[in-house]
Amino acid sequence: MLKKQLLTLFSIILCSHVIIAQDCLQTGLSDNFNFRIITIKGLNEDSLVHTIKLELLIIDKIKNVEVQKIEFNAEETFDADFDDCSNIRSYVTGLNETDEAPDNDYGDFIVADFNFDDKEDFAIKKYWAGGSSGPVYNYYIQDRAGKFVKDSYLSEEVEFFPSKFDKKRTSLQVIVPVGACSIAKHVYSFNTRINKWKEKSHRLKSYCKK
Template sequence: MKYFMFLIFVLLFFDAKGQCCLHTDLSRKFDYKVIRLDHKDADGFARESKIIIELYKKSDKKLFQKIQFKTEGIGLSNVFSKCSDDRSYITGQNMKTEILDGDYGDIVIADFNFDGKEDFAIKYNIPADVGPEYCYFIQGDKGFKKDEYLSNQMLWFPWLINSKKHQLISIVSPNWGTRIYKFQYNVFSKKWRKIGNRFFRHDEGLDEELIRLKNI
């Protein structure tokens, strides 16, 4: 009961001060609460935002972990203002929602390192000419930790998660074509490496390559 009373208070408070969303359908183990706090400059514009992610255990509604970080470029956007903008490869939530311009949702739950545990990705930057960039958090024995390699190298959410080959493939499409990045995970060393970086000018031959990647 205290959990839900606190949630109501937070929702009312952040309606005026920022944004707060509770995601209950993304995980079988956790509820994800995402809070966005805007830092406004002297002119009243939100130049920077702080994102707070709180994970509550479904079993007892107790706080499991709290994560926070600063964003780079969402201060003037509507990111995290629409609570239904989420996706889960674990429960199937919003998996049929159309993906536009590389936008998979404000927060996305999936298994990125192929260990059977859910991880999550969350938006942290909105570049002007390509899709949103994501931070990736991997679940370990003691909670979730930011994956520095994926967050710095695989900025765009993976178009394809190949659990059979332990590969993630991301796509970015500026105006002059499309670039495909491939990342390979070694389950023994627990390290990533980039194994592909191919550019298709004006998207010539892109459809054939995407079909090939889906079928390998």
């Protein structure tokens, strides 16, 4: 079965120079699910940036059965992305939660409760934004039926991973380096009554001396 999956993914990126397969089974990120991440990476012309075909299998931890499969492409990632199965983080189980995040990189795959409904959600790396700004992520939120659905606002408007979760105020704080001397601090608030996000504040702070 795995060989068939890899051959299917291989045919999508034949034009790339290098093919690298990675198969990671993550069992310590969630109380309810295991996550199997299968990636195939194609090296582009500059030998630094990759196009990745990713297949995510979500497995019920108690029944040990696959409950959902998600497939997508992650473009413009660097050579180290999705190479290390330990480059993960969980704000549910606490795995690697307090690790540093150099260049705003919180990991390839992260489990957390992003919309404050006490259900497990996840973020997965999409591409690098450039410089020290770090990677941006696709966010998947668990719906009432227990399926993971891509959240358009978090994935397309917020993108960067939050440095702070404020459950009391149902808000996320995102800090993004801007150039060499400034940071942008965004606060996004979630209205749990109408299930909508909005940007609550946006400040630009310079810390270089004149």
